[in-house]
Amino acid sequence: MQDEFDDFADILGDNDDGGVFAGSGHRSYENVKQSTQANGLRVEMQCRMCGKPGALNIDWNELFVIGTNGPNTPVLLPPNWSLSPTTKSAVVTANCSCGKPGYAVHVTPDEAARHVQTAMKSGLMQPQQVEQMKAFVRQQRGM
Ligand SMILES: [Zn+2]
Secondary structure (H helix, E strand, O other): OOOOHHHHHHOHHHOOOOHHOOOOOOOOOOOOEEEEEOOEEEEEEEEEOOOOEEEEEHHHHHHHHOOOOOOOOOOOOOOOOOOOEEEEOOOOOEOOOOOOOOOOOOEEEHHHHHHHHHHHHHHOOOOOHHHHHHHHHHOOOHH
């Protein structure tokens, strides 16, 4: 899947602090592992239905869009994401090979913004890409 980015191992680390799940109320997931990749986050977990291991990749652009949401702002989400009414976090799900949507990742705007900041500082998200995403968000919000 993303194994071609193993060369980044010296500057990237696994975050076992709860990461995108911190404060999301989704601590019921067991064995969730989050790691930083060149193009985004990779969240490994087990299918809720059958327990089969799988992973979701969330790219920086998705996190950027989620991170622009705030208390006084209309919600803007990347394609395929929805808003959890209970946790106020953005949610994306994926189907497991068992045919059920057994994989889900919750990200709050604060968490997303923090990941984007880290990606910018470490050069994984280039200034040009950031400017493109700013323009995209402004356009989406009609600003
Ligand atoms: Zn499954």
